[in-house]
Amino acid sequence: MDQVRPSAIRDLLALGADPAILSFGGGYPDATLFPKALLQDVFRDAIADPSGDPLQYAPSDGLPKLRAQIAALMTADGTPTAPEDVLILQGSQQGLDFAAKMLVNPGDTILVEDPTFLGALIAFAPAQPRYAAIPMDADGMDMDALEAALRATPSARLLYTVPDFQNPTGATLSLPRRQRLIDLANRHDLIVLEDTPYRHIRFAGDALPTLKSLDTQGRVIHLGSFSKILVPALRIGWAVAAPPLLEKLSLLKVAADTQTSTLNMAATSLFLERHDLWAHVATLRAAYARKKEVMLQAIRQHFPQEVTVTDPQGGLFTWARFPQGFDATAFLRDHALPKARVAYVPGGTFFATSPQPNHARINFSAQSEDRIRTGIAALGHCLKDHLSCP
Amino acid sequence: MDQVRPSAIRDLLALGADPAILSFGGGYPDATLFPKALLQDVFRDAIADPSGDPLQYAPSDGLPKLRAQIAALMTADGTPTAPEDVLILQGSQQGLDFAAKMLVNPGDTILVEDPTFLGALIAFAPAQPRYAAIPMDADGMDMDALEAALRATPSARLLYTVPDFQNPTGATLSLPRRQRLIDLANRHDLIVLEDTPYRHIRFAGDALPTLKSLDTQGRVIHLGSFSKILVPALRIGWAVAAPPLLEKLSLLKVAADTQTSTLNMAATSLFLERHDLWAHVATLRAAYARKKEVMLQAIRQHFPQEVTVTDPQGGLFTWARFPQGFDATAFLRDHALPKARVAYVPGGTFFATSPQPNHARINFSAQSEDRIRTGIAALGHCLKDHLSCP
Incomplete structure (x- = not known):
């Protein structure tokens, strides 16, 4: 229990709620793009169902129809999936908790980006x-470094990765590295936890195969979520895994909370039946691609030259690197918040072993294009002032 | 992980879904009493909120407004509660998982009914x-037996109880025993997990004080739920506890699933703001009181004399005791299901240490009065046949 860290995320969610602060902190989707009218329709009809079933208890694995629909989405995305391979979760976050419960004993090493x-x-x-933190570059996790870590820690059993538009860096794991990761998992008896909340928010290029689709030995637990492609408020995520793993995850679901909200599952199922999710996602992709461009252009215009940022091919975040010795937490507290009235997430907390305080995660999905320009300009001026005479 | 039992509840939920079986198994509320029109209204308006907030992420402790409303409900029920004492959970079931995570190490003893x-x-x-199972009678847990168990197992730290209309027996813990339980908790350094899903489904008499309201040293974690008094499908439960316990539960909530569904919290909050929850609960109480009477009358008419049942003052269940040597699981499988087409929950699984197979939990809330009469008659005839020539 003492290992549970005070929640930086919780504090940031609180910060984001202050209307006087222009926040690039949270990983919030753009609320103006929520399909409200469609959601009103499916909730109205789910509640009206003469059986009353959408308001009643439901099987703990999830509504069978929704499991089948998610299996079809996964299959269409190149990952052949049967309905019984799908477990509905309370957001994909619940899959992280379950994977650790299932596979990690105190002192075991988890491999992370x-x-x-x-x-x-x-x-x-x-x-x-414990953690072994594997260095990354623009193509994701460094596979030579991973292989060395596996040799140094042969008992490591679990690897966690966000292969598409990673949180926080925005980097995407290249296809050759995906293949090599599966090969290493097979040779070193690893379970790979593949977390894909941003996978469908791609701005350019073609989707790469999921790690699950490359999995040859049932070693990948794939986590998906409707939070970024529909709305976060439903808390509908899912796991896809081979039967021996899925059966254990399913028992943990019963123990943890019995089931995800029946009504939210039923409404999501109706949404998928009646509406074209991918047409909605296409709108999101276009809007977030524009916002990313607006943000990077503003950063090029206003940030000091010595600050570099990533140019992600999708997702919600860019990752800034400040000069060595810069403390992004202190700058947020002493300058960005009180002077520029702008928030981001200081990067130090994202490092599992050795915090590198000269980083920040900056979100471009939540704010309007105008506010992105305003906020980045204010933050840039504040940075220039500080970096020229700290 | 190997300790996670195959889920009898999950199997029973599946059984209850077979339309050919008349099930007294699950703890389902009566779907015909769900306030559908009111729920449609509050979901429509929550989704329409111009801020988009009810569709977005929310603070992990729960929407502040809903926490305040639950605090007011608790206070009106005789348990003075501040909004910051309330943590919203994914059903009160999640509080059971968190309490065990927080207070129980492998091999520790939990005291249960x-x-x-x-x-x-x-x-x-x-x-x-491990478990120490404390005998019960019509007034709930036997306090002399509890005191003896505490002396025999001084390291026990957690006690779990359903004091109102207990699941499965329907028994209610008497006021003197509630007072003695708190006294024993204080003297033996116990944390008391008070689970109250049926508390407001009372048919007769006045409510007894919650254990939380009698708590003098911040030792009671009170769990509440809207599942039985509104609808189960929202999965909105809550914990009320003293700050040191609530802070730990709150950290476990962030780790487990980040938050409960924002939309379900917002819609529940609107429901409480606009509608009289207690007027709705009064309807439920009257309907379930009638159903209980119909069931007990049918049981008196159709069951063999040697089968006894409890007459609960509230809740959803009666508890049947069959003659010694009767195996309620085998009878369900070999007779009740195939011949009478009726289901109940065999009692053996409810005993933490020594299963007593000559019991069954019978639910009276889910089925109509007519189906209760039909199902109990069929079950009674089948029981008479079997008990007269097994």
Whole structure:
């Protein structure tokens, strides 16, 4: 219990709620793009169902119809999936908690990207793991470094990765590295936890195969979510895994909370039946691609030259690197918040082993294009002032 | 992980879905009493909120407005509660998982009623506890037996109880025993997990004080739920506890699933703001009181004399005791299901330490009065046949 870290994410969610602060902090989708009218229709009709079933208890694995629909989405995305391979989760975050419960004993090593998703570190913490943090570049996790880590820590059993538009860096794992990752998993008896919340928010190029689709030995637990492609508020995520793993995840679901909301599952199922999810996602992709461009252009215009940012091919985030010695947490507290009235997530918390405080995660999906320009300009001026005479 | 029991509840939910079986198995509320029109209105308006907030992420402790409304409900029920004392959960079931994670190490003893709620045994299982099962009578847990168990197992730290209309027996813990339970908790350094899903479904008499309201040292974690008084499908439960316990539960919530569904919290909050929950609950109480009477009358008419049942003052269940040597699981499988086409929950699974197979939990809330009469008559004839020449 003492291993559970005070929640940086929770504090940031609170920060994002202050209307006086222009926040690039949270990983919030753009609320103006929520399909409200369509959601009103499917909730109205789910509630009206003469059986009353959408308001009643449901099987703990999830509504059979929704499991079949998710299996069809996965199959169309190149990952052949049967309905019984799908377990509905309380957001894909719940899959992180379950994977750690299932596979990690206190002191076991989890292999993670360096930096990695803060929410995963929080979910894994109750299992009391150690970490091996694998360096990344623009093509994702460095496979030579991973191989060396596996030789140094042969007992490591679980690897966690966000292969598409990673949180926080925005990097995407290249196809050759995906193939090599599966090969290493097979040779070193690893379970790979593939977390894909941003997978369908791609701005350019073609989708790469999921790790699950390359999996030859049932070693990949794939996590998906409707949070970024529909709305976060439903908390509908899912796991796809081979039967021996899925059966254990399913038992953990019963123990943890019995089931995800029946009504939210029923409404999501109706949405998928009646509406073209991919047409909606195409709108999101176009809007977020524009916002990413607006943000990068503003950064090029206003940020000091010595600050570099990534140019992701999708997702919600760019990752800024400040000069060595720069403390992004102190700058946020002492300058960005009180002077520029702008928030981001200081990068240090994303590193599992050795915090590198000269980074920040900057979200481009939540704010309007105008506010992105305003906020980045204010942040840039503040940065220039500080970096020229700190 | 190997401690997670195959889920009897899950199998029973599947059984209840077979339309050819008349099921008294699940703890389902009556779907014909769901306030559909009111729910349609609050979901429509929550989705339409111009801010988009009800469709977005939310603070992990729950929407502040809903926490305040639940605090007001608790206070009106005699348990003074502040909004910051309330943590929203994914059903109160999630509180069982969190309490075990927080307080139980492998091999630790949990004190439970004998019999106790099967879902609690499933939730506690991943923590790998031992159990001390405390005998019950019509007034709930036997306090002399509890005191003896505390002397025999001084390291026991957690006690789990359903004090109102217990699952599965329907028994209610008397006021003197509630007071003595708190006294024993104080003297033996116990945390008391008070689970109250049926508390407001009372047919007769006045409500007894919650254990939380009698708590003098911040030792009671109170769990509440809207599943039985509104609809189960929203999965909105809550914990009320003293700050040191609530802060730990709150960290476990972030780690487990980040948050409960924002939309379900927002819609529940609107429901409480606009409608009289207690007027709706009064309708439920009257309807379930009638159903209980219909069931007990049918049982008196059709069951063999040697089968006894409890007459609960509230809740959803009566508890049947068959003659010694009767195996309610085998009878269900070989007679009740194939011949009478009627289901109940065999009682053996509710005992944490020594299963007593000559019991059954029979639910009276889910079926119509006519089907209760039909089903109990069929079950009674089948029982008479079997008990006269087994």
